[in-house]
Amino acid sequence: MELTGSQMVIEALKKEGVKTVFGYPGGAIMNVYDEIYKQDFFEHILTRHEQAAVHAADGYARATGKVGVAFVTSGPGFTNAVTGLATAYMDSVPIIVISGQVPISMIGTDAFQEVDAVGISRPCTKHNYLVKNVNELPKILKEAFYIARSGRPGPVHIDIPKDVTAQIGKFEYPEEISIPTYKPTYKGNAKQIKKAIEAMKQADRPIFYLGGGIVSSGAAELVRELVSFTGIPAVETLMARGVLRHDDPLLFGMLGMHGSYAANMAMSEADLIIALGPRFDDRVTGKLSEFAKHAKIIHVDIDPSSIGKIVKVDYPIVGDLKNVVEQMLPLAFDRIESSKYENWRELLRRYDQIHPLSFEDSDEVIKPQWVIKRTGEIVGDKAVISTDVGQHQMWTAQFYPFTYPRQFITSGGLGTMGFGFPAAIGAKKGVQEKLVINFSGDGSILMNIQELMTAVESKIPVINIILNNNFLGMVRQWQTFFYEKRYSQTDLSMQPDFVKLADSFGANGYRVEKKEDFEKALNEAIESNTVSIIDVVVDRFENVLPMVPAGGTLYNMMLEYKD
Amino acid sequence: MKERKIISVTVLNEHGVLSRIAGLFAGRGYNIESLTVAPIPDTNLSRFTIVTNGSTRVLEQIVKQLYKLIPTYKVIDNKEFVEKEMALVKIPLDTNLSGLDALLKGYNGTVANSGENYLVLLVADDSKRVSNFLKAVKKFNPIEIVRSGSVALEIE
Numbered sequence: 001m002e003l004t005g006s007q008m009v010i011e012a013l014k015k016e017g018v019k020t021v022f023g024y025p026g027g028a029i030m031n032v033y034d035e036i037y038k039q040d041f042f043e044h045i046l047t048r049h050e051q052a053a054v055h056a057a058d059g060y061a062r063a064t065g066k067v068g069v070a071f072v073t074s075g076p077g078f079t080n081a082v083t084g085l086a087t088a089y090m091d092s093v094p095i096i097v098i099s100g101q102v103p104i105s106m107i108g109t110d111a112f113q114e115v116d117a118v119g120i121s122r123p124c125t126k127h128n129y130l131v132k133n134v135n136e137l138p139k140i141l142k143e144a145f146y147i148a149r150s151g152r153p154g155p156v157h158i159d160i161p162k163d164v165t166a167q168i169g170k171f172e173y174p175e176e177i178s179i180p181t182y183k184p185t186y187k188g189n190a191k192q193i194k195k196a197i198e199a200m201k202q203a204d205r206p207i208f209y210l211g212g213g214i215v216s217s218g219a220a221e222l223v224r225e226l227v228s229f230t231g232i233p234a235v236e237t238l239m240a241r242g243v244l245r246h247d248d249p250l251l252f253g254m255l256g257m258h259g260s261y262a263a264n265m266a267m268s269e270a271d272l273i274i275a276l277g278p279r280f281d282d283r284v285t286g287k288l289s290e291f292a293k294h295a296k297i298i299h300v301d302i303d304p305s306s307i308g309k310i311v312k313v314d315y316p317i318v319g320d321l322k323n324v325v326e327q328m329l330p331l332a333f334d335r336i337e338s339s340k341y342e343n344w345r346e347l348l349r350r351y352d353q354i355h356p357l358s359f360e361d362s363d364e365v366i367k368p369q370w371v372i373k374r375t376g377e378i379v380g381d382k383a384v385i386s387t388d389v390g391q392h393q394m395w396t397a398q399f400y401p402f403t404y405p406r407q408f409i410t411s412g413g414l415g416t417m418g419f420g421f422p423a424a425i426g427a428k429k430g431v432q433e434k435l436v437i438n439f440s441g442d443g444s445i446l447m448n449i450q451e452l453m454t455a456v457e458s459k460i461p462v463i464n465i466i467l468n469n470n471f472l473g474m475v476r477q478w479q480t481f482f483y484e485k486r487y488s489q490t491d492l493s494m495q496p497d498f499v500k501l502a503d504s505f506g507a508n509g510y511r512v513e514k515k516e517d518f519e520k521a522l523n524e525a526i527e528s529n530t531v532s533i534i535d536v537v538v539d540r541f542e543n544v545l546p547m548v549p550a551g552g553t554l555y556n557m558m559l560e561y562k563d
Numbered sequence: 564m565k566e567r568k569i570i571s572v573t574v575l576n577e578h579g580v581l582s583r584i585a586g587l588f589a590g591r592g593y594n595i596e597s598l599t600v601a602p603i604p605d606t607n608l609s610r611f612t613i614v615t616n617g618s619t620r621v622l623e624q625i626v627k628q629l630y631k632l633i634p635t636y637k638v639i640d641n642k643e644f645v646e647k648e649m650a651l652v653k654i655p656l657d658t659n660l661s662g663l664d665a666l667l668k669g670y671n672g673t674v675a676n677s678g679e680n681y682l683v684l685l686v687a688d689d690s691k692r693v694s695n696f697l698k699a700v701k702k703f704n705p706i707e708i709v710r711s712g713s714v715a716l717e718i719e
Binding site: 118119122123126127130132147179180181182303304305308309 | 574575578579582583586590620623624627628630631633634635636
């Protein structure tokens with residue numbers, strides 16, 4: 001079949017079964033947009049900024065597990081997309097960004113809207129391509145999808161010069177793909193797994209340290225089985241929220257900087273850490289020399305470079321978690337007795353009772369944690385939750401009752417403010433049957449507020465709950481704790497009227513100043529089935545606690561702050 | 564404790580592969596002592612010889628990160644290598660050349676080129692011996708010196 005480069009792009013997306021794409025047109029990508037206009041296989045959502053297009057593709061991918069796709073033009077269109085690529089890269093999310101580029105003959109001449117796109121995207125993508133010959137395009141597209149979703153997933157960027165999108169070439173879309181230089185290891189080494197199970201059997205105080213790899217690999221069901229059968233307690237990273245049900249008696253919460261006391265004590269006192277798909281992020285480990293000092297470490301990851309990168313690992317296992325846990329289960333059935341760990345579980349329960357995750361509620365002001373808890377009580381597992389970045393993100397991770405993987409969509413590694421709303425738009429396109437609620441702050445929401453137009457125009461009824469404290473809250477909190485209350489550039493007293501703002505875009509706006517008004521606003525927003533902003537005025541000086549100060553140790557948490 | 568390491572990387576010889584490798588080292592703060600690259604004849608592959616240094620953990624990461632690059636076919640590191648470097652030295656003819664013959668003999672060097680006013684010397688040897696040669700050749704007042712990176716081939 002003879003096709004133009006642009007037609008090849010459309011055909012490849014059809015072959016991959018892509019039903020939704022996000023993007024923003026411009027000069028260098030116009031030929032592709034002309035073909036998008038002519039087809040009706042997939043829907044194109046026009047965002048109002050390229051960054052949002054990539055976050056939306058990312059949110060779509062996180063909510064569904066499928067590859068998200070975004071289109072942008074050359075130059076500024078592409079540079080705007082870079083934050084989205086870096087966000088997806090840090091959290092291992094499979095997306096494909098296709099950018100236009102100036103014609104091949106003009107590359108290198110500083111042409112209008114020219115930028116070295118592959119040079120920029122190289123360190124923040126899993127792989128990238130500059131297409132120099134239209135005949136290579138089918139293979140590149142096939143490879144891109146394969147690379148994005150296989151192994152440790154990640155973003156792939158394809159830069160297509162404008163003349164290539166117009167040239168005609170032979171379109172043969174490969175059915176199968178094999179890249180001799182890229183062969184991820186899926187099956188875990190049986191000997192290593194046996195040794196790991198033996199270590200679990202020997203241990204007195206083992207702990208499961210559950211990471212985002214479980215979600216990417218689709219291994220949550222198997223992990224739930226392994227945890228419940230062995231009776232070994234578990235803690236989750238930010239990216240793993242929802243792997244276990246929030247009310248699982250073996251789950252001792254999130255660990256790390258704003259983790260629970262019990263979770264961090266568990267890591268500090270364990271004699272064996274069974275790390276399933278985490279990456280020992282600095283926000284999790286705290287001071288490395290004090291991290292899990294008494295423990296041997298089992299680390300399962302599909303990416304060999306993740307193992308041994310931060311901490312010394314005693315039992316490295318490279319493989320896909322689904323396979324590895326499947327291999328572990330029968331061995332665990334044979335060898336592990338849950339009763340052995342009863343004392344250990346009892347100790348952790350006691351830690352949890354001494355310092356449970358809590359906040360001091362109030363009737364005078366609305367506490368941000370209360371809003372999250374109340375939302376959880378009202379919508380629970382009916383909603384997929386996204387967040388922006390900051391205090392509200394940590395409170396959501398702490399207090400929302402997550403019950404299944406992919407229910408929580410948040411920018412963990414890069415910590416991208418402005419991620420939540422466009423990601424929620426993408427997520428809603430992926431899981432239409434669910435409510436999608438974005439918890440945001442008064443700082444973050446303004447970083448992609450233009451997406452109100454996208455959501456209204458494309459009828460994507462996302463609910464934004466702004467926990468509004470008139471502050472860049474997390475930075476303000478650090479200034480309170482560590483900078484003697486010098487609130488440098490964090491006071492956001494100057495604000496738009498979010499109700500009027502929503503109204504001007506054709507969205508619903510609610511302002512909530514009293515607790516009793518919140519539920520009504522939320523229910524109205526849900527029933528209206530329209531894009532909504534619920535602007536909740538919360539306690540200005542509430543802090544995220546407990547906290548391990550940067551560089552501190554997990555067992556030495558700041559449990560309260562006394563002014 | 565920093566140690567020196569030779570890593571031989573076989574990659575697909577495609578657009579941008581050098582920048583992927585150089586960028587990996589720059590972006591992650593790894594050192595490059597030298598880097599040599601050329602296509603492998605009759606294949607679509609290229610071979611990089613990289614000499615680097617770092618702690619054991621860093622060196623381990625370098626190897627893993629190199630392997631993680633999609634076009635990387637093979638990474639050889641924990642082998643014994645034959646390693647050679649080359650240097651070209653331009654010396655003026657109006658200098659006292661006594662002892663030059665013996666020096667060249669000692670280092671298996673040759674005269675690669677000569678002109679009206681200069682000689683170009685060539686040595687190819689182990690990194691240390693090339694360094695020693697360059698020290699010794701100083702007394703002939705070299706005008707210019709160029710030194711290559713290492714090329715290395717693993718031996719069993």
